[in-house]
Amino acid sequence: MPYAYDDQNIFAKILRGEIPNKTVYESAHSLAFHDIQPQAPVHVLVIPKGPYVTYDHFAAEASDAEIADYSRAIAEVCRIVDVAPGNDGGGYRLISNAGEAGVQEVPHLHVHVLGGRVLGRMLKRFDD
């Protein structure tokens, strides 16, 4: 059962309204809110409202409507927080950590939208 979803994870609690969040954007199938420990001047998390653990889980089992909504929600967040490329200092990075090697802390799919500064190299080289 590779995609067992734990409905006690913190983002499930946010979706149920049990924990507050600083919402940036909400749509029929997606919610975006500020990360509680920002790693950059802009650090927003975008999550689907459905019970999906990782991106591969979502892509395999979500409906076309959920997938379209989520993809557009991420782009809408980039527009709202003004990191879409074009302005001086524009640009962003999307990260979705999955599983053990990805060091995923919260087992509900989320994309980190990072920006507001030059973000440096994507990763350290594995042999650094």
Ligand code: AMP
């Ligand atoms: P990941 O390591 O990709 O699973 O990232 C989980 C992210 O969730 C981290 O960046 C945390 O700072 C963030 N986070 C954890 N709890 C909350 C919360 N209650 N509200 C907003 N962000 C949170």
